[in-house]
Amino acid sequence: MKLIIDTAARTLTTVVGSSERTQPLYSKDAWEAISLQWVRVGWSLGSYYNFSWFGHPILQLPEDLVRLQEVIYSLQPDVIVETGVYRGGSMMFHASLCQALGKGRVVGIDQHMAPADREAIERHSLAPRITLIEGDSIAAEVVDRVAALLQPGEAVLVILDSCHERAHVRQELELYSRFVTPGSYIVAADGIMRDLADVPGGSPQWVTDNPAAAARDFAAEHPEFLGQQPPWPVRDGEITGNVSYWPEGWLKRVR
Secondary structure, three states, rough: EEEEEEEOOEEEEEEOOOOOOOOOOOOHHHHHHHHHHHHHHHHOHHHHHEEOOOOOOOEHHHHHHHHHHHHHHHHHHOOOEEEEOOHHHHHHHHHOOOOHHHHHOOEEEOOOHHHHHHHHHHHOOOOEEEEEOOOOOHHHHHHHHHHHHOOOOEEEEEEEOOEEEEEEEHHHHHHHHHHOOOOOEEOOOOOHHHOOOOOOOOOHOOOOOOHHHHHHHHHOOOEEEEEOOOOOOOOOOOOOOOOOOOOOOEEEEOO
């Protein structure tokens, strides 16, 4: 595919094989086409490595964090469970929101935590709101430890951001979806892999082997969950879709 941006004519032309389509540059369709390429180029350059939260690196697209904040503010969960800790930025993000709301705590799971990173998280001022579990997220003993930390009646939000292989995410969805309370979500992060298969650093197998595919598989077999982007609390204009690393990743428990 070829994109031709003509700022003088204010048009965007998309060329696919012998097919060509020209549309206004300042339009919703052009925005979506350009945004996808912006995400692809930015990912290939590692732009997401250049952010931190409360002193800890966080490997996320800023818009995803803002959208997640909107959901957390709306739901005000008692517990946020996340698989995949990396160096603790996401733990700090969730915990800082809990602190601001005056309620909630975070459970972070990772197979391997560097001692220095774990120590930095545990001595942080937000540490009282964080519980770390080291182990494979799909191991029975790890899931049991998470279950033991949850109290009856608590509202729970789950984010899956560890191994992004389709089969692994599918297992996580089966194991952790039972913790999600009605009206809340389980999120399969980084479905953008499907759109990165042909960029530098990508892999051809990502076309089908990605978290978005796992989320679709899960939703097809679990009618109690609905795949949908959370509604924006503030919206003005034509744009309706997130610029996101998490396409098709939001699954809401509807019953």
